[in-house]
Amino acid sequence: MEPNPLLRQLPQIDALLRRPELAGLSPAAAAPLARKTVEEARQRILSGEVKDAPSAEDLCAAILQKARGTRLREVLNGTGVVLHTNLGRACLSEAAARAVVTAARRYSDLEYDLASGARGARDCRAEALLRTLTGAERALVVNNNAAAVLLALTAVAGGGEAVISRGELVEIGGSFRIPELAEQCGCKLREVGTTNKTRLRDYRKALGPETRAVLKVHTSNYRVVGFTESVSLPQLAELAHSRRLPVIQDLGSGCLTDLWGEPTVQACLRSGADIVTFSGDKLLGGPQAGLLAGSARWIEPLRRHPLARALRVDKLTLAALEATLETYLDPRRAQAELPVPRMLSETPETLRRRGEALLSLLGEDFPAALVETEEPAGGGSLPERRFAGLALAVTPAEITPEELARRLRTGERPVLGRVRGERYLLHLRTLWDEDLPCLASALREALP
Numbered sequence: 001m002e003p004n005p006l007l008r009q010l011p012q013i014d015a016l017l018r019r020p021e022l023a024g025l026s027p028a029a030a031a032p033l034a035r036k037t038v039e040e041a042r043q044r045i046l047s048g049e050v051k052d053a054p055s056a057e058d059l060c061a062a063i064l065q066k067a068r069g070t071r072l073r074e075v076l077n078g079t080g081v082v083l084h085t086n087l088g089r090a091c092l093s094e095a096a097a098r099a100v101v102t103a104a105r106r107y108s109d110l111e112y113d114l115a116s117g118a119r120g121a122r123d124c125r126a127e128a129l130l131r132t133l134t135g136a137e138r139a140l141v142v143n144n145n146a147a148a149v150l151l152a153l154t155a156v157a158g159g160g161e162a163v164i165s166r167g168e169l170v171e172i173g174g175s176f177r178i179p180e181l182a183e184q185c186g187c188k189l190r191e192v193g194t195t196n197k198t199r200l201r202d203y204r205k206a207l208g209p210e211t212r213a214v215l216k217v218h219t220s221n222y223r224v225v226g227f228t229e230s231v232s233l234p235q236l237a238e239l240a241h242s243r244r245l246p247v248i249q250d251l252g253s254g255c256l257t258d259l260w261g262e263p264t265v266q267a268c269l270r271s272g273a274d275i276v277t278f279s280g281d282k283l284l285g286g287p288q289a290g291l292l293a294g295s296a297r298w299i300e301p302l303r304r305h306p307l308a309r310a311l312r313v314d315k316l317t318l319a320a321l322e323a324t325l326e327t328y329l330d331p332r333r334a335q336a337e338l339p340v341p342r343m344l345s346e347t348p349e350t351l352r353r354r355g356e357a358l359l360s361l362l363g364e365d366f367p368a369a370l371v372e373t374e375e376p377a378g379g380g381s382l383p384e385r386r387f388a389g390l391a392l393a394v395t396p397a398e399i400t401p402e403e404l405a406r407r408l409r410t411g412e413r414p415v416l417g418r419v420r421g422e423r424y425l426l427h428l429r430t431l432w433d434e435d436l437p438c439l440a441s442a443l444r445e446a447l448p
């Protein structure tokens with residue numbers, strides 16, 4: 001068979017590598033990328049996908065792009081899901097973002113006590129804030145809540161048993177399942193009760209010489225409803241404390257304000273939990289982190305445990321967390337400045353004003369209208385709550401809504417919305433006012 005003549009127009013690898021465009025790349029780095037790029041061009045020619053061979057300039061541009069890799073891209077979130085795990089969960093406040101930049105660019109007193117001129121603890125500022133905000137005797141910060149549970153269970157119940165209700169054997173996405181995590185901690189889970197009903201006497205019967213802790217897991221991403229019964233934290237704490245055992249409460253979504261009817265960290269501590277663990281980037285609205293708050297008796301040993309060093313957070317996280325926690329000292333400030341609480345309690349008037357601003361940027365002939373919607377909080381939080389929301393519904397005439405979604409997703413500034421039947425929806429709750437002009441141009445460009 002006659003070889004495709006276009007193939008002969010592809011440059012030699014050596015010739016490509018000598019081009020000035022690639023002068024900034026080491027030959028060792030450039031050669032494999034050049035081979036890969038030319039091979040991809042060959043395949044496109046052979047498959048008939050292209051009618052011209054790419055120029056050497058195009059090939060060099062493709063090689064450079066491969067060398068730079070693809071970075072984390074900013075996405076306009078039109079899904080209405082505030083805590084979208086695939087989109088990075090919580091967005092930080094301006095103050096938290098500024099703190100990150102400062103900590104990143106210069107030296108800081110990360111582990112240095114300026115007053116005494118001696119070494120200090122890296123999470124002492126976050127700990128002080130957590131103590132003030134939750135009333136806990138001690139607090140500790142690790143990489144995420146999974147790490148917090150890992151540390152607590154390993155240190156407290158490793159080599160022994162932790163008693164847990166069968167109604168609380170939670171999975172938070174495939175990579176975090178309480179039973180598998182406990183196994184990793186060397187801790188045997190002693191399951192009590194049934195999926196829907198667990199009573200105090202079930203716990204009492206299970207306590208034995210091997211018991212090291214009672215574990216309570218907040219069902220933050222599901223609810224057991226109907227014919228149910230569970231044991232309240234105060235009752236459980238009373239039972240555990242009568243045997244000198246601690247109650248570890250994995251609170252998951254971790255609220256400091258009772259805006260959404262979720263148990264707050266401070267309420268759990270008042271109810272007798274000895275260690276409460278929760279996420280920094282769920283309802284709290286801070287960076288990814290795992291926070292532990294509790295009594296000195298049970299938190300102090302965790303701080304000294306070898307795992308604590310392996311799970312510790314870096315200075316950028318601490319900077320963001322300190323700034324986030326600081327906002328909670330004034331609840332009104334937290335509500336106004338932290339994107340998560342602000343978005344979750346956005347008023348219908350604000351959403352409508354945002355929607356109308358977007359509509360007017362799009363112009364009269366754009367095929368869109370505002371529709372009322374219902375939105376989940378996301379991030380394994382508030383499973384039963386639906387927030388009344390508002391979305392821009394686009395009804396494209398000449399392309400399918402799926403094609404519109406694809407164009408917006410793969411554009412210069414990616415936009416994510418949702419396809420619902422014949423319409424493409426952009427929920428206004430998770431969009432920023434300042435991004436509306438950019439969003440409007442992306443929408444206008446995407447429609448033929």
Ligand SMILES: *Cc1c(COP(=O)(O)O)cnc(C)c1O
Nearest residue numbers: 144145146172220251252253279
């Ligand atoms: C989310 C969640 C976790 C895991 O927290 P990460 O911060 O994502 O590691 C653990 N337990 C519960 C109950 C949760 O809701």
